[in-house]
Amino acid sequence: SQTIHQWPATLVQPVGSPLSLECTVEGTSNPNLYWYRQAAGRGLQLLFYSVGIGQISSEVPQNLSASRPQDRQFILSSKKLLLSDSGFYLCAWSVRANQPQHFGDGTRLSIL
Amino acid sequence: TQLLEQSPQFLSIQEGENLTVYCNSSSVFSSLQWYRQEPGEGPVLLVTVVTGGEVKKLKRLTFQFGDARKDSSLHITAAQPGDTGLYLCAGYLNDMRFGAGTRLTVKP
Numbered sequence A: 001s002q003t004i005h006q007w008p009a010t011l012v013q014p015v016g017s018p019l020s021l022e023c024t025v026e027g028t029s030n031p032n033l034y035w036y037r038q039a040a041g042r043g044l045q046l047l048f049y050s051v052g053i054g055q056i057s058s059e060v061p062q063n064l065s066a067s068r069p070q071d072r073q074f075i076l077s078s079k080k081l082l083l084s085d086s087g088f089y090l091c092a093w094s095v096r097a098n099q100p101q102h103f104g105d106g107t108r109l110s111i112l
Numbered sequence B: 001t002q003l004l005e006q007s008p009q010f011l012s013i014q015e016g017e018n019l020t021v022y023c024n025s026s027s028v029f030s031s032l033q034w035y036r037q038e039p040g041e042g043p044v045l046l047v048t049v050v051t052g053g054e055v056k057k058l059k060r061l062t063f064q065f066g067d068a069r070k071d072s073s074l075h076i077t078a079a080q081p082g083d084t085g086l087y088l089c090a091g092y093l094n095d096m097r098f099g100a101g102t103r104l105t106v107k108p
Helices: none
Strands: A003-007 A010-013 A019-026 A032-038 A044-052 A055-058 A065-070 A073-078 A087-094 A107-111 B005-007 B010-014 B019-024 B032-037 B044-049 B055-058 B061-065 B071-076 B085-092 B096-098 B102-107
Touching: A003 A087, A010 A019, A019 A032, A019 A087, A019 A107, A032 A073, A044 A065, A044 A073, A055 A065, A073 A087, B005 B085, B010 B019, B019 B102, B032 B071, B044 B055, B044 B061, B071 B085
Parallel strands: A010 A107, B010 B102
Antiparallel strands: A003 A019, A019 A073, A032 A044, A032 A087, A044 A055, A065 A073, A087 A107, B005 B019, B019 B071, B032 B044, B032 B085, B055 B061, B061 B071, B085 B096, B085 B102
């Protein structure tokens, strides 16, 4: 069966520090991968998605970047965090773009 | 403006009551999904509906896809505190779109 792992679960970082959140998927090949941000338990804002290694599409201009160095690894990064980067970050995968997505447990990021 | 409008935004009920939440759009979807998300966790897929008029049941949860495939509803019978959470609907157009969710609280 397929599983998705996301870490860390919580992170507290100072303004201006770098960020690296990691997501890995097991039990499937060539998944579509997604990074979302969720504010205050509400809807999901798509940040990045990837259909293959090295292929990243960005949905909104922002202070963040994403990379996919391996087939089942998706990384969310920032060189310098802003206060506005605080939030709940979710990684997800799907077999194809029009198929249901399966989510990790999320990372709660707090910027001080 | 959300492509998928969910209503109500918030719902607080007593254990044992019935409820219905809605997911509406002016667009036609090939399928819609419903997810439940508990605090501090990722959304968990509950069901996918693909055929207009389709009804799917998951224990006390009944999901219906509108005949025109533009809307869906989720009905919960005899709600329990364990049903508490954020209910999200999602549908694929040119990409997967999520509604803003209905926050359900079931009080014991």
